[in-house]
Amino acid sequence: MAFENLIVEKKPPIGYITVNRPKVLNALNVKTVLELIDAFEEMAGDETIRVVILTGSGEKSFVAGADIKEFQNLSPDDARNYAIRGQKLLNLIERLGKPVIAAVNGYALGGGCEIAMACSIRIASDNARLGQPEVGLGLIPGYGGTQRLPRLVGKGRAYEMILTGEHIDAAKAERIGLVNKVVPRDSLIEECEKLATTIAKQAPLAVRYCLEAVDRGLNGSLDDGLALEADLFGLVFGSQDVKEGVTAFLEKRKPEFKGK
């Protein structure tokens, strides 16, 4: 599939999606959002890809938000649909069935912070700056920021970021749990690849069920989440991989998972 605003590469077991609009700091226009939906669907359907790394091109920015040029003359109905389209992409990322690592290589603002939050894990370079600056434009976050940010960092810290619109640096983002780890800019992709490789060695079905249990569990009550966990724990015991994993441990050898 050919993309205008993305660079999509596959080096199994890792898939790479790079937002490639460096002149506008990788701002997400509608075309880019639609291309991202296609690219992530392609990664989801490719069994050789076990982990996806999402990043932005250029030295300065991961994604500097929605493309503000498209906000001129947007009607309330258009704006609602705009938000729904972006939310569809972010839900797809969050529910891809395989982990997505955000390699936050610079500005992650507005929709950029939001797309990073939909990823399973965020690794930031030391020059990264994150924020939800929408109030300064007279709008509110529309790609899930009001929902995912408090779930990640707590209500008070989320309010502070959303209501002031201020950017925070990578070190603070790590301190409050918005990113998992901060690394030097030059080693960002390498660090993400190390993490991806470790995850890719685990049993694919187990990884998928872990993602599902955490994501769906967080959206409901503790009791519903525990019931879901028990269901998935049962389901995974129907797989060949659980037999392989347990047998390999007992035989003191490395498991060979098939994803079945």
Ligand code: CAA
């Ligand atoms: N949309 C459109 N264009 C953008 C953009 C965006 N979000 N962010 C940057 N650009 C463009 C700039 O207009 C500029 O273009 P020109 O060269 O044609 O002037 C180019 O990218 C480079 O940007 P700057 O010259 O501004 O670079 P800087 O280093 O001085 O500042 C910055 C960097 C602090 C990130 C600044 O560009 C900025 O504040 N950008 C906007 C960030 C923002 O408000 N994002 C939220 C958007 S709203 C949203 O995302 C809603 C939602 O929830 C979905």
